[in-house]
Amino acid sequence: MRVAILGASGYTGLELLRIVLRHPRLEPVVVTSEQRAGQPVGEAFPQLRGLAELRFEALDPEKIVGRVDAAFSCLHAGTAARAVAVLRKAGLPVVDLSADFRFSDPAIYAAWYGDHQAPEWFGQAVYGIPELHGAELRGASFVAGAGCHATAALLPLAPFLRADLVGPGPVIVDSKTGVSGAGRTLEDRYLFAELDENVQAYQVAAHRHAPEIEQEASLAAGRPVAVTLVPQLLPVIRGIAASVYLRPSAPLTTEDAQALLAEAYRDEPFVRVLPPGQPPSLAAVRGSNFCDVSAFVDERHGTLIALSTLDNLGKGASGQMVQCLNVMMGFDEREGLLEAPLVP
């Protein structure tokens, strides 16, 4: 199956290429990059020397149609909408990583992202977390890849919402992220000398993944769920470690909480429920499509603490996009994605 990667020279695009290259059923045929157009992939990015004969090309969605059987887009919001509209109109299956097609309520999109660039396609995509939307994904041809903070928060949280175990009051998500989530953005705060040995919260209770988490959390709960999201930037290249705090609606033990997670993800190959008492570690998912989760109940005060770790470029972005395509196409969900994490 021939695929295109739009926006392939950013971190999520390169990660897609890394995965697609080892995927037994996918062949990368088109990779686009405005900055690198015309350059061979291995010249622009030395890690890929000898691994791909491809050359970056400028983005021209019309010219992609006919050359590939499916497309991944890692373009920014806005640009993505315009390009995806062309591909979808031509009938191409698309997995898009931007926020452009994640929402069902246009007002929420408008409030957080502004005018939509392809309103005719708004609300048409399936939200791309296979563990939550597996049934809809099967046979789908349009998927909105989920946000990294959103995936990290929703996987440990959703089972409690579905079981109606979440009490009133906002759910709190303290989400620690590696810096590759910001891409190759040239700002002071992403410089090694500024970020190493540093930690800082950002977009406190104002991050655009909050409404995304709320949409999906509310869907899982069958009622509106409020989420206070506080992202924290860490001196780490890859990974998100999310701590979800909530008041259970009924008394719960750590064992209850763990049992619920274990049941929810019994048949899911990429969500690993750790043994009771073992918090997930970021290292154990590095470079992989796994999301590790475990839950604790504060014995003294009853607070439920659900923890997760994932690789923001893997399960938090590109890995999950490939997982979605596998499900869409009826492939084995695991194909190309079962590599062991890179540890140490």
Add this chain to the structure above:
Amino acid sequence: MRVAILGASGYTGLELLRIVLRHPRLEPVVVTSEQRAGQPVGEAFPQLRGLAELRFEALDPEKIVGRVDAAFSCLHAGTAARAVAVLRKAGLPVVDLSADFRFSDPAIYAAWYGDHQAPEWFGQAVYGIPELHGAELRGASFVAGAGCHATAALLPLAPFLRADLVGPGPVIVDSKTGVSGAGRTLEDRYLFAELDENVQAYQVAAHRHAPEIEQEASLAAGRPVAVTLVPQLLPVIRGIAASVYLRPSAPLTTEDAQALLAEAYRDEPFVRVLPPGQPPSLAAVRGSNFCDVSAFVDERHGTLIALSTLDNLGKGASGQMVQCLNVMMGFDEREGLLEAPLVP
């Protein structure tokens, strides 16, 4: 003023020595270390070559009495109690960093730390956060240095408790720490290859600083306050970044919250209230005695988010111990402690 540092070869002991060496009124005269007894300081620790003529000696509290005017102890709980009892009995002013004298309720100590090794001195020390216990510290001769997570949590939290602005339900503290808080402990998880590029929660809702925070939080509130503490180990040498989450008892804006912090710490040289909207960064306090704080209210859901950063070896341990001694002795609180943080 001649001082002793007991347990001087650990990270907190060496940091005390670093500060004492530049303090205009303090002279380090005795430094103890079991492992390094007999070695010149600059031979055991190359960074101190040419800076101190001292030699480590084995711990013998009886022999310290008479040679110094005050003592800092960085010994572990238990060992600390026994040594401090000797020094206190001899009338020496002591600032102790162990948990042995932080608590007022023996049952809580027993539950978290076991049998006390010097029960006659239990409950006699002032809790060593000058911004919260300044009046008691002046003229005191026995101080229990506060825990690092406790200091990081209490400074942004206490003003809201004092103002009776904290609603029901446990206060949540997500406290991210650098690894020097664990000292030079030889365990796999503290190895560079295991910790770099990693993050992991530990002692989830089971850390011994939780009852310490609760004791002081309850004191500030005038009523029992419950705290769920989740520490997280980061790939950082120094520093704690604490996120405190709570439901206010009355509607509050970010501006209200900031104004309250600014008022509370108006005359405190070491708690810096940042401008509204600016989260504290760990780098900005590196190597210093500062605690930077700021507060946010989630506009959509009302959650109060109070953030702090400090250097766990500075304001979180040794720096604050010297600050306490300055207050005890009637020195200018800032002496020896106003160095600019090491940035970058």
Add this chain to the structure above:
Amino acid sequence: MRVAILGASGYTGLELLRIVLRHPRLEPVVVTSEQRAGQPVGEAFPQLRGLAELRFEALDPEKIVGRVDAAFSCLHAGTAARAVAVLRKAGLPVVDLSADFRFSDPAIYAAWYGDHQAPEWFGQAVYGIPELHGAELRGASFVAGAGCHATAALLPLAPFLRADLVGPGPVIVDSKTGVSGAGRTLEDRYLFAELDENVQAYQVAAHRHAPEIEQEASLAAGRPVAVTLVPQLLPVIRGIAASVYLRPSAPLTTEDAQALLAEAYRDEPFVRVLPPGQPPSLAAVRGSNFCDVSAFVDERHGTLIALSTLDNLGKGASGQMVQCLNVMMGFDEREGLLEAPLVP
């Protein structure tokens, strides 16, 4: 093909397992570990949850014979010799990573490592760098995996030795290494708080890979070659970046030097000669079996500078061991090893 990994719970053993799991022709059947005997692999190492049904067993070479078709050993020198002797006696193909079988001169082994534990097998193995010993490796059944510093030094150096372009005087190798080369050793200097933001030379001109480099360099040159090796420990998990300095025996330009490298490695899939003027980067080989090389000549003074980077657990250890097995068995040399490096 069923394989055993002896010493499978250390970093090189786990890396072998990671590679073998994705290798289309290899199946891991036996994994040994003294410390982890009895534990399921995924319980001992969370990164492997869901990826392998194996259980660690205690080392008992007699019991391995008959269950596998080949064995990798990551045991320490001495222990390795004893175990390998048993396996070899039984006719099993073995790739051993210890230094026990790397040398041809028993006096050199004795001087650097002491008494040999299986002298009857000494000198019987092929030295395991396929780019230098490819012909001997084909069909071989006993291979001594090369040292990480040795591989990093020899690959950029050997072509110049073979072309008789190295002048008199020792070759200087300044070899910067990540800390995983030391394994999970519990020593102060490997702690995050000691190693992060730090760099330090070690075993200066006294490292045991020096005689190994000299043996192979002399073989390539057809005359004795002296090497001064200075390893440097970096705050990096994986990787070696070697700088090789030498006086050419005849005037040389950067272009000449690059042309020589390009010619030498034209048909080698794992040694990538970078374009002239582009120094290799450690990141570009992370997690892979590649060794990137390039050469520079100091225009003003004639010094030849040959640079290399590799992953010390990949091409510097476990990856190269699998590459050797591929060649020994007549498989495609690249099988299981062509994954793209993990960047960023």
Add this chain to the structure above:
Amino acid sequence: MRVAILGASGYTGLELLRIVLRHPRLEPVVVTSEQRAGQPVGEAFPQLRGLAELRFEALDPEKIVGRVDAAFSCLHAGTAARAVAVLRKAGLPVVDLSADFRFSDPAIYAAWYGDHQAPEWFGQAVYGIPELHGAELRGASFVAGAGCHATAALLPLAPFLRADLVGPGPVIVDSKTGVSGAGRTLEDRYLFAELDENVQAYQVAAHRHAPEIEQEASLAAGRPVAVTLVPQLLPVIRGIAASVYLRPSAPLTTEDAQALLAEAYRDEPFVRVLPPGQPPSLAAVRGSNFCDVSAFVDERHGTLIALSTLDNLGKGASGQMVQCLNVMMGFDEREGLLEAPLVP
């Protein structure tokens, strides 16, 4: 003594401010910054909140004259020359960190830096390494602060040159540097996600500190000395670790080499000669004005290996500038500079 810092918002300028703030004889009165002009120092850089009442101002050398007693310049080459010319013409003592006044031969300056912007002042400054130019510095009023790689290479090398112990052939300097030497430059390679877990040589045998080292090495030797300099960029914020390799002109032991260093730096407070066999570590000089050195002779092949570590912002830049001013003014050389390094 009132001082100005020109170019005060870069890393070296801020480090100067950090040191000057604690210096008992210096008062910062003017700090310039084009980007930050008008901003209070503590607002622009949170680490300085509460520590300085200063406000950045735009660079206008004419307006500085009369307000200060001496000036430090951290401006870039070219800009520095023009500003320094104004200050020097007005008779102000100046310590300049650019390369504009480091050279004695205009042809060398022109070849590496281009046209000089203040030729009338070229060659007028004393080269700012007090251990090498102490006599000239006393009473001087114009000093060219030395380059960071140059200081790191010259301090371990110069004693051997002076003793005529360096044989023919270029001296090799493999100089590993932290990233703060590049300042706050916004380029991909300085991003955390690109640099962490990475190492890469740069400007191989083409770095502008090479001619600077050669000038000073030749002066020390009394004959032309060739230097091949290969800088390497490390995932470290601060520090340079230099390895100097050379062929001695006569047989030498490690003890001889160490004795020579010890004798050369016996009375120098900032060059610490470590015990034989102990390589310097970067951590031991962090945040300080120390340069730690030690030497090894390869017993087998005779190569001399002289090692050094320093903080590139301390002894490699701003610390050394203050040390120069202390010497120029007849202050105790150590004033403001004897802080213990920040370890861990």
